[in-house]
Amino acid sequence: AQKVTQAQTEISVVEKEDVTLDCVYETRDTTYYLFWYKQPPSGELVFLIRRNSFDEQNEISGRYSWNFQKSTSSFNFTITASQVVDSAVYFCALSEATGRRALTFGSGTRLQVQP
Amino acid sequence: DVKVTQSSRYLVKRTGEKVFLECVQDMDHENMFWYRQDPGLGLRLIYFSYDVKMKEKGDIPEGYSVSREKKERFSLILESASTNQTSMYLCASSHTRELTEAFFGQGTRLTVV
Numbered sequence: 001a002q003k004v005t006q007a008q009t010e011i012s013v014v015e016k017e018d019v020t021l022d023c024v025y026e027t028r029d030t031t032y033y034l035f036w037y038k039q040p041p042s043g044e045l046v047f048l049i050r051r052n053s054f055d056e057q058n059e060i061s062g063r064y065s066w067n068f069q070k071s072t073s074s075f076n077f078t079i080t081a082s083q084v085v086d087s088a089v090y091f092c093a094l095s096e097a098t099g100r101r102a103l104t105f106g107s108g109t110r111l112q113v114q115p
Numbered sequence: 116d117v118k119v120t121q122s123s124r125y126l127v128k129r130t131g132e133k134v135f136l137e138c139v140q141d142m143d144h145e146n147m148f149w150y151r152q153d154p155g156l157g158l159r160l161i162y163f164s165y166d167v168k169m170k171e172k173g174d175i176p177e178g179y180s181v182s183r184e185k186k187e188r189f190s191l192i193l194e195s196a197s198t199n200q201t202s203m204y205l206c207a208s209s210h211t212r213e214l215t216e217a218f219f220g221q222g223t224r225l226t227v228v
Contacts, residue, residue, distance in 0.1 A: 035216060045219040091157060100163065101146050101209065102173065103217055107157040
């Protein structure tokens with residue numbers, strides 16, 4: 001069965017600090033997809049990134065970067081020079097290609113960025 | 116832009132009532148999902164559907180049912196609401212091909228009193 005673990009329940013940083021959100025997953029499929037979503041205080045889930053299991057290249061988008069390592073089953077998310085607007089709950093999720101098409105979510109990490 | 120619209124943002128219902136949560140998407144997506152979100156538990160899958168009139172149980176289907184009579188609409192039904200069903204309910208839709216990301220509605224916060 002697939003499973004996603006976000007061990008960090010809550011992280012608090014001061015603006016301009018770098019912060020890394022951890023995500024560890026379990027799956028028996030060789031083909032799968034990993035996702036990160038952001039949930040700001042307004043409540044709506046915002047898609048950030050999708051990565052398939054065959055693409056281990058790290059990705060950078062502005063202040064955001066993602067580190068995918070199949071050897072450790074991890075898909076970590078780093079925010080560089082954090083800002084107050086980054087305050088939100090962040091979810092990591094997994095979807096198996098051969099199983100059900102639904103996303104399995106981790107429990108989320110609440111990030112608070114203090115001014 | 117893909118839009119997933121849930122009929123209510125906030126609902127208050129009484130124990131034992133039959134409750135309908137409606138969700139409509141406008142992008143012709145095959146897949147639709149219902150999740151509930153509770154603090155510390157993340158999002159948990161209740162039911163999902165890959166096609167009209169088709170439904171599959173998710174991880175926590177007890178106490179819920181669903182209906183998908185049209186491709187764009189996916190309804191979640193609480194047959195007899197109970198206080199432990201007080202939660203945030205999120206609807207999502209996605210395309211089958213390439214397992215693209217799921218798009219979410221704004222959520223319905225249901226309180227059962």
